[in-house]
Amino acid sequence: MIRSMRWKGAAFTVPFQLGFVFLYLLPIGYAVYESLFTERQSGLGLGGATTEFVGLDNYGQGLTDSAFMNSILRVVLFACVQIPLMLLISLLLALFLDALTSRVASRFRIVLLVPYMIPGVVAAIVWVNLYSPDVGPLTAIGKALGFDWNFFAPSMVWPSIGNLLTWHGIGYNMVIIYSALQGVPRELFEAARLDGASELRIARSIKIPFVRGALVLTGLLSIIQMLQIFNEPALFRNITPQTVSDSFTPIMIIYNQAFNAGNYNYAAALSVLLALILGLASFLFYRLTSKEAD
Amino acid sequence: MTLTERTTERPEVRGVRRLSQPDPASRGRGGQRFLLVGLVLASAYSLFPVWWLIVAATKDRTALYQSNGLWFSGWHLWDNLHQVFTYQDGIFLRWTANSFLYAGVGSLGGTLIALATGYGLARFDFPGRNAIFACVVGSFLIPIALLTLPLYLLFSATGMVDTPWAMLIPCLINPFSVYLAKVYTEATIPYELLEAARIDGAGELRIFCSIVLRMMTTGGATVFLLAFVNTWNAFFLPLTVLRGKENWTLNLGLYNWTGTRLESGIDLTGLVLTGALLSIVPMAIMMVAMRRYWRTGVTLGALK
DSSP states (O other), X not given: OHHHHHHHHHHHTHHHHHHHIIIIIHHHHHHHHHTTEEEEEOTTSOSOEEEEEOTTHHHHHHHTOHHXXXXXXXXXXXXXXXXXXXXXXXHHHHXXXXXXXXXXXXXXXXXXXXXXXXXXXXXXXXXXXXXXXXXXXXXXXXXXXXXXXXXXXXXXXXXXXXXXXXXXXXXXXXXXXXXHHTTSOHHHHHHHXXXXXXXXXXXXXXXXXXXXXHHHHHHHHHHHHHHXXXXXXXXXXXXXXXTSXXXXXXXXXXXXXXHTSOOHXXXXXXXXXXXXXXXXXXXXXXXXXXXXXX | OHHHHHHHTHHHHHHHHHHHOXXXXXXXXXXXXXXXXXXXXXXXXXXXXXXXXXXXXXXXXXXXXXXXXXXXXSOOHHHHHHHHHHHHHHHHHHHHHHHHHHHHHHHXXXXXXXXXXXXXXXXXXXXXXXXXXXXXXXXXXXXHHHHHHHXXXXXXXXXXXXXXXXXXXXXXXXXHHHHHHHHHHHHHOOHHHHHXXXXXXXXXXXXXXXXXXXXXXXXXXXXXXXXXXXHHHOOHHHHHHOOSGGGOOHHHHHHHHXXXXXXXXXXXXXXXXXXHHHHHHHHHHHHHHTHHHXXXXXXXXXXX
């Protein structure tokens, strides 16, 4: 009877298993398979294309493709600046909220979460227009203050996109950190206060170490998202193509290879490479942060 | 507007603090003021783009380009709405319906599958259970491009590209939903209850449908809400698998409208902004109405 019950339990997961095979495993296998081939035009391009097995050639090409490697480097560098900054602001806001009464805190929390309710593409549309010298108020405000900033200048792209991502992300990250803070036993604070610790000291020595796990998690999620960034730069490119090139981020390159150059095999190889890099980055980040904890 | 509201609340704040937190003495008035100023600034930063968007949706083209962006100038909201809904034979309405269809039906199916899977993983011990769970967690690391490009090829081989199926089918399988459903099952469904039902002679399917699903209303609502938001916000998948205008989502349509100024010289900025505001409305209503659910969802999913 126990045995039959086990299989009934397994039956509940069958729809998911089937779907997972067809929508995850099969596509990944197909991408790996495709990445081992290439399409060659015959001599004059008249006889149509032939598909040839080329082994790992596409991967070799990808690893030496300066546009692809540059895009990865660009995104990684950007991640190293934007993610710590965003998490620092989120942490500060979470600590601020934690120091207030829950009623006041919950009002602020709702307000600070408003950006999270807005779809990424719409957030990008709003900010691109805020940045725009034609419609946006920021250029005029800058002029009034004596700054002559141009958010569409190529050198300003990352600050512009970084601000947009930070705006969109702080609320969400703050909620995760804040709920971790709520789990800190309140007696610890009482004890520390009795010992004469200042609020700043309590934040530094008790609260921040306690929410370390939440910070690692939000950091990891942000890294995964950042390496795959596509929507925001694509929207920028749609409005000011001179600011953002079509090989700005890894996914933009993959999309162009697949749908504009028609080079599916190469695009498949690049997406496998990106998956490996993503796995490696997550692993390194996890190791690095958990080592420090010891 | 909100700024003044916040600051006038402060005296009341201190009174409440003393009641709920017995030890406010160690925190100076200056410190408290510093915290509130910081939070008010952060709130202003969070809200001003939305404020600007609302103001922009009420302006005609001249005012949009020439008046102060942060304050009203004329009232053309109804004209703008009329334009958004009638432009290109009302394609905007079609996109809205599509977004609701994909997000609504896709998330409903995905939630049911996820609840069944989560229940199976959490309350039964069968060979391969750990392997399934490893797949669920491992798939968080798979870049979207690695799945979407081959899916596009598979869908085009089966003639499903550019049909609603190309959006609906991928939504049915959502590993994050499964993960949440497992966590919620562990938290809400006691083993003893299942045993009691079995002794009473209830079949496993009956137990799932009439006990588990009913007890999982809160968890299920959270899973549904997060999946809905996820699909509503999706961009890369629809961009890849939907070609014809009539199947697009709101996001894709708005993205396309932003590009027309450079492509064909038609400036749709006013329409885009009004449309952008409209596309936030369902999200806002849903988030506020289901606040209780998604707050637990966001935090539970993050902490486990």
